[in-house]
Amino acid sequence: MAATLSKIEQAKAELCGLELAPRLGDLAAQGWDKLDEATLTIRLKWLGIFFRPVTPGRFMVRLRLPNGVITANQLEVLADAVDRCGEHGSADITTRQNLQLRGLLLEDMAPLMEAMQAVGLTSQQSGHDNPRNITGNPLAGIDPEEIVDTRPLVEAIQQRLLAADAPRNLPRKFNIAVGGAPDSFLLHNDLAFLPADHNGELGFTVMVGGFFSAQRNELAIPLGLWLRADQLANYSLATLRHFERCGNRQARNKSRLMYLVDELGLEGYREAVLEELVALGGEAVPHSGQHHVNRSPRSGLGVQPQKQEGLNWVGLGVPVGRLDAASMAELAAVARRHGSGELRFTEAQNVLIVNVPAEGVEALLAEPLLQRFQPEPGALMAEAVSCTGNRYCSFALIPTKTTAQAVVEELERRLELPHAVRSHWTGCPNACGQPYMGEIGLMGAKARHEGQMVEAVKIFLGGDMGADPKLAELHDKGVPLVLLPDVLEELLVEHFGARRRAAA
Amino acid sequence: METTVISALLELSDSTDRWQHLQLLRRGRLPAQPWLEQIEQGEICATADVLAALLGQLNRAGVERLLRGPVGRDPAALLEAARRELPSMASALEVQQAWVEPLLAQPPTAPWLELIGLFRDPRGAARLRMALEAADPADPAQANAQRLLPLLGRQRQPQDAALLLELALAPVPLAWRRAALEGLAVGLSAWPLQPLADGLQQLSLDLDPGLAAQAVDLLARLPDGQRQLRQLQGKTLAPSVVDRWRRRLQRAPLVLVVHGRQAGVIPEVLQQLAADLEQSRSAPVLVQALTATSPEADERFWWAARRAGAISLVPLLLLPGDHARSDVPAIARHWRQRAAAAMLGDVVVRRRPFLGAWPQWQHLLADLLAERAGDRPLAWLHHPLQGALSARYLSHLAAVLGHPGVATAYSDPQAALAAQPQPPAVLAPLTLAPNRLSESLNMGGCSATAEVLPPLLTLPTVHRFLLAQLEALP
Ligand code: SF4
Numbered sequence: 009m010a011a012t013l014s015k016i017e018q019a020k021a022e023l024c025g026l027e028l029a030p031r032l033g034d035l036a037a038q039g040w041d042k043l044d045e046a047t048l049t050i051r052l053k054w055l056g057i058f059f060r061p062v063t064p065g066r067f068m069v070r071l072r073l074p075n076g077v078i079t080a081n082q083l084e085v086l087a088d089a090v091d092r093c094g095e096h097g098s099a100d101i102t103t104r105q106n107l108q109l110r111g112l113l114l115e116d117m118a119p120l121m122e123a124m125q126a127v128g129l130t131s132q133q134s135g136h137d138n139p140r141n142i143t144g145n146p147l148a149g150i151d152p153e154e155i156v157d158t159r160p161l162v163e164a165i166q167q168r169l170l171a172a173d174a175p176r177n178l179p180r181k182f183n184i185a186v187g188g189a190p191d192s193f194l195l196h197n198d199l200a201f202l203p204a205d206h207n208g209e210l211g212f213t214v215m216v217g218g219f220f221s222a223q224r225n226e227l228a229i230p231l232g233l234w235l236r237a238d239q240l241a242n243y244s245l246a247t248l249r250h251f252e253r254c255g256n257r258q259a260r261n262k263s264r265l266m267y268l269v270d271e272l273g274l275e276g277y278r279e280a281v282l283e284e285l286v287a288l289g290g291e292a293v294p295h296s297g298q299h300h301v302n303r304s305p306r307s308g309l310g311v312q313p314q315k316q317e318g319l320n321w322v323g324l325g326v327p328v329g330r331l332d333a334a335s336m337a338e339l340a341a342v343a344r345r346h347g348s349g350e351l352r353f354t355e356a357q358n359v360l361i362v363n364v365p366a367e368g369v370e371a372l373l374a375e376p377l378l379q380r381f382q383p384e385p386g387a388l389m390a391e392a393v394s395c396t397g398n399r400y401c402s403f404a405l406i407p408t409k410t411t412a413q414a415v416v417e418e419l420e421r422r423l424e425l426p427h428a429v430r431s432h433w434t435g436c437p438n439a440c441g442q443p444y445m446g447e448i449g450l451m452g453a454k455a456r457h458e459g460q461m462v463e464a465v466k467i468f469l470g471g472d473m474g475a476d477p478k479l480a481e482l483h484d485k486g487v488p489l490v491l492l493p494d495v496l497e498e499l500l501v502e503h504f505g506a507r508r509r510a511a512a
Numbered sequence: 513m514e515t516t517v518i519s520a521l522l523e524l525s526d527s528t529d530r531w532q533h534l535q536l537l538r539r540g541r542l543p544a545q546p547w548l549e550q551i552e553q554g555e556i557c558a559t560a561d562v563l564a565a566l567l568g569q570l571n572r573a574g575v576e577r578l579l580r581g582p583v584g585r586d587p588a589a590l591l592e593a594a595r596r597e598l599p600s601m602a603s604a605l606e607v608q609q610a611w612v613e614p615l616l617a618q619p620p621t622a623p624w625l626e627l628i629g630l631f632r633d634p635r636g637a638a639r640l641r642m643a644l645e646a647a648d649p650a651d652p653a654q655a656n657a658q659r660l661l662p663l664l665g666r667q668r669q670p671q672d673a674a675l676l677l678e679l680a681l682a683p684v685p686l687a688w689r690r691a692a693l694e695g696l697a698v699g700l701s702a703w704p705l706q707p708l709a710d711g712l713q714q715l716s717l718d719l720d721p722g723l724a725a726q727a728v729d730l731l732a733r734l735p736d737g738q739r740q741l742r743q744l745q746g747k748t749l750a751p752s753v754v755d756r757w758r759r760r761l762q763r764a765p766l767v768l769v770v771h772g773r774q775a776g777v778i779p780e781v782l783q784q785l786a787a788d789l790e791q792s793r794s795a796p797v798l799v800q801a802l803t804a805t806s807p808e809a810d811e812r813f814w815w816a817a818r819r820a821g822a823i824s825l826v827p828l829l830l831l832p833g834d835h836a837r838s839d840v841p842a843i844a845r846h847w848r849q850r851a852a853a854a855m856l857g858d859v860v861v862r863r864r865p866f867l868g869a870w871p872q873w874q875h876l877l878a879d880l881l882a883e884r885a886g887d888r889p890l891a892w893l894h895h896p897l898q899g900a901l902s903a904r905y906l907s908h909l910a911a912v913l914g915h916p917g918v919a920t921a922y923s924d925p926q927a928a929l930a931a932q933p934q935p936p937a938v939l940a941p942l943t944l945a946p947n948r949l950s951e952s953l954n955m956g957g958c959s960a961t962a963e964v965l966p967p968l969l970t971l972p973t974v975h976r977f978l979l980a981q982l983e984a985l986p
Contacts, residue, residue, distance in 0.1 A: 064599035065698035081812040126815040
């Protein structure tokens with residue numbers, strides 16, 4: 009049987025990456041070139057450490073920030089780590105309300121892990137075949153429209169899933185999210201809990217099987233189960249235990265949860281997980297799948313009143329989610345100076361400073377940092393989401409972040425838009441930038457232009473995260489990057505009500 | 513049959529299909545042989561994406577065959593593919609067995625050297641070393657050779673530290689120096705410590721702030737990095753590098769012990785000093801009033817304490833009264849207990865002497881009073897102290913300051929002043945921040961007959977002095 013295991017499955021079965029934690033210092037002294045391929049490219053990801061073939065020797069660390077919440081103290085520790093990397097250092101806000109740090113040396117890992125632990129941060133199991141950062145309502149606890157505060161629920165799920173007895177060798181990555189407001193669009197997750205009533209009681213309906221990949225894209229579907237809030241952690245564990253045991257380990261491109269649901273049938277799958285849940289002492293009841301999520305996500309940008317009288321949050325646009333050490337340190341300082349020292353990251357790769365007293369808003373708006381991270385960015389920049397691209401990812405067909413930023417800036421110079429337009433940029437068919445969720449989706453490609461193979465994008469249109477969710481569909485299969493601003497300008501005028509600005 | 517499928521797919525206008533097809537090849541789910549044949553026969557173009565997918569799928573015979581064909585004659589696309597793909601597979605035994613020997617059989621010229629440099633192999637390292645020793649950085653035509661420097665670093669052969677350091681420090685084009693420094697960075701733990709530390713210290717003073725900044729960051733990562741960094745104190749660093757150097761110094765968090773006002777309220781000037789210090793030290797600073805309970809230390813404070821291995825307790829007290837003698841040791845004990853309770857391992861609580869005992873402070877005070885008094889009679893006022901030690905201190909201070917001290921009750925300084933043989937024209941209350949004494953001097957009519965100096969910390973010279981002294985503490 010063992011002989012049939014793939015290289016990845018073998019590596020995972022031989023040694024769990026978590027076992028490497030106490031040896032990080034030694035591994036660094038030995039040099040990363042000495043590490044075997046499996047340790048370098050697979051096992052270290054259990055500690056949240058990523059070897060980047062495009063920048064060999066300069067590693068990435070992906071955190072876990074449950075519900076996207078981070079404190080100024082924590083952000084400062086991370087800023088310090090990035091700062092040590094000088095011009096090699098940077099950080100990205102990810103589409104899972106998370107942060108990843110780039111440019112680190114292997115020597116930095118042991119001290120960084122220790123520093124993170126001291127301020128209550130972890131990067132455990134944030135990559136590869138693991139339950140990824142668990143997302144929730146970025147406005148949890150401060151949202152005037154809140155249905156339920158997702159923070160304690162997300163925290164409880166994370167604690168349960170990272171405990172020593174939880175699965176550590178899943179067949180594939182696993183995304184979990186908890187909804188807490190009418191705009192908690194979460195159907196791109198393998199497992200999403202959406203607020204829903206049962207017999208007049210508020211709880212959660214279970215949605216399963218959402219994912220995007222190069223082969224297949226699905227929105228999560230109702231499983232027909234309802235849970236009380238205190239059951240989410242147990243249910244998540246039951247799901248992972250079942251997935252660990254029964255998920256497909258033969259073909260990685262057919263191993264996300266939806267394939268297992270297909271294989272067992274929705275009913276069969278439900279029964280199997282229920283059995284696992286009951287064994288854990290949990291309970292669930294049948295449910296129609298009706299829920300309270302009925303509109304597309306708010307951007308959360310600008311100054312907005314919290315549900316707490318006299319307090320506001322201020323949402324700042326971070327162009328394509330890219331940060332550097334200085335801006336991280338400054339964000340921490342600004343949050344401490346004007347708010348309660350707490351920040352939130354959104355799935356649209358922006359940042360919120362929360363608990364800002366009304367009388368402090370003006371001073372916050374006058375901070376120089378807000379020239380760069382604007383509370384009211386342009387209609388396209390506000391919701392431009394982008395994956396990493398070829399600066400750091402070897403799958404990429406285009407430099408996603410720089411292209412997205414340059415094209416969006418150019419379009420904002422040319423056009424006026426009546427409302428924000430959500431564009432999702434992704435460097436290759438792996439679709440990490442979730443192109444199918446964008447009103448406009450852009451995917452790196454190659455195309456022939458004037459006799460040459462050139463960098464290009466496919467364009468997808470019509471992604472809808474509202475009451476009647478829909479994935480974007482292919483509109484153009486290859487627009488060379490040089491032509492992209494013109495093509496998008498046309499599209500925005502035709503389909504999104506954009507008006508051309510008068511020539512300067 | 514198979515080969516037709518490949519060409520057909522590679523010609524597909526939809527680049528996603530092509531990309532997916534290449535991913536299959538890359539994962540070993542398509543046989544590599546037909547691709548090799550097609551490339552050999554010129555039927556498919558060996559572009560970088562095709563080669564990237566093929567790299568890890570070839571055995572030695574396959575590699576030799578590939579290099580005999582068009583790819584060997586023009587290795588540009590191979591190099592582009594290898595730069596992206598090889599680093600993550602170069603440690604796999606099968607990949608090494610397939611590639612190293614055929615690459616060593618190639619001439620020691622630029623693209624082949626870079627390709628062999630992607631593997632960690634002593635023979636490859638020797639080739640890189642030879643090529644770099646013979647290279648002339650001043651010759652623009654040889655600019656490409658600088659790419660070999662980080663690769664040489666990755667080989668982690670201790671003997672190469674000398675070459676990398678020499679180039680990083682040499683008056684050669686900046687790109688070479690940066691590449692050499694990056695070579696040192698990616699092999700950091702392999703180099704002999706002393707020459708490395710010396711070289712990095714020297715580079716920290718470099719006129720190029722980019723190089724100097726990276727050198728400072730690397731120094732901080734060495735096993736005795738903090739000592740190395742402290743040795744840069746007083747050296748001429750570029751302003752942006754000074755900031756970086758400060759950030760890298762792992763400074764202990766400070767607890768400033770001060771006289772609070774009623775109910776432990778901390779006077780504004782002391783709070784401001786703490787805020788300024790926190791910024792300049794990049795480490796937490798707490799202010800503790802003698803009469804109040806210890807302030808809360810947050811996670812950032814404990815983190816800094818743990819990183820620096822210490823907490824520094826600085827009594828900003830001007831006199832050796834009971835507070836300095838018994839309260840401060842009690843406060844220090846208390847912090848020791850808290851550090852132990854926070855399970856911080858080896859964190860020590862360093863107690864500094866009270867401020868009034870610092871010779872630099874006494875001299876600053878002497879200069880300040882001399883300047884303010886000019887030829888006029890001046891008296892400095894303090895609250896009454898008991899015991900021989902205090903008496904010795906007061907007479908020592910009077911000698912240093914060149915003016916008599918007057919002990920007085922804070923609530924009624926008039927009485928003590930009236931008893932003076934010669935009425936002072938300038939009164940200096942010995943206090944850092946506004947307190948009852950400074951207030952009653954101003955309110956009680958003394959200011960009508962004499963100039964009353966403000967609390968010391970409100971004077972910019974004193975604020976600057978304390979900031980500089982406290983900033984310099986480890
Ligand atoms: S979508 Fe492709 S290019 Fe972008 S991060 Fe994912 S794998 Fe890399």
